[in-house]
């Protein structure tokens with residue numbers, strides 16, 4: 001893998017994480033190409049940026065958008081629980097289209113924004129690592145588990161390397177008590193993205209996208225080779241959160257499952 005990518009594709013570039021990374025990864029590639037199903041505005045600061053609208057469920061469009069890219073930062077897709085058709089189109093069809101066209105177009109490295117909801121039913125009784133069994137808490141979580149499996153298959157068969165990043169709660173600041181454990185700062189995200197695209201050999205690791213929180217329950221020892229060490233700590237916001245809200249009961253899902261409230265979502269609600 002070259003130190004600097006030739007062309008990095010950022011999917012979901014209109015979204016929260018995509019638009020942040022778009023602004024903070026300028027040096028990572030000679031050209032950044034941004035895409036989303038929503039209309040994207042031209043960057044005011046990055047004249048060399050390429051903009052291409054595309055719905056991930058449209059194979060021909062994805063084939064075009066991945067052409068000439070040697071890295072993909074994949075944020076595009078349905079980012080929370082929804083009806084099955086929406087999850088399927090964006091996160092199942094969309095993922096297949098992304099990997100298959102990456103293969104055809106010779107792209108060798110992908111950052112896949114997976115989610116802790118792929119393992120949401122694990123009880124919060126011990127620290128978990130990259131060997132935790134898949135235990136999705138929603139259709140959304142199951143779609144992320146599918147994405148991780150697909151990434152692994154394209155690695156074993158075709159050598160496409162993927163960082164499967166189980167993002168917890170990536171927000172500008174932690175918003176509640178649960179996020180004292182799950183917060184992933186924007187700064188730590190950007191540093192992780194840089195490490196993923198700069199490390200000479202990546203493989204296909206599972207990585208927990210969380211900051212260095214006092215209450216964190218995820219163990220990232222398996223990816224020490226990345227040289228990435230998150231520096232932010234949600235505990236710095238503990239007093240602010242305490243002033244703003246009551247701490248939920250210790251019996252609440254927030255404190256008993258990795259997926260928090262997602263474990264109790266009624267997955268049929270969206271399809272009735």
Ligand SMILES: NC(=O)c1ccc[n+]([C@@H]2O[C@H](COP(=O)([O-])OP(=O)(O)OC[C@H]3O[C@@H](n4cnc5c(N)ncnc54)[C@H](O)[C@@H]3O)[C@@H](O)[C@H]2O)c1
Pocket residue numbers: 011012013014015016017018035036037038054055056057074075076077078079080089090094113114115116166167168169170171
């Ligand atoms: N923000 C978090 O805390 C968090 C936690 C876990 C996982 N993730 C994952 O990270 C990624 C980015 O999250 P976000 O918070 O920026 O979400 P977001 O909803 O703000 O952004 C997602 C973007 O994807 C686009 N998109 C949706 N379906 C598409 C399709 N079919 N074709 C093309 N574009 C499509 C949307 O228009 C949107 O701009 C998502 O995949 C999400 O599942 C985020």
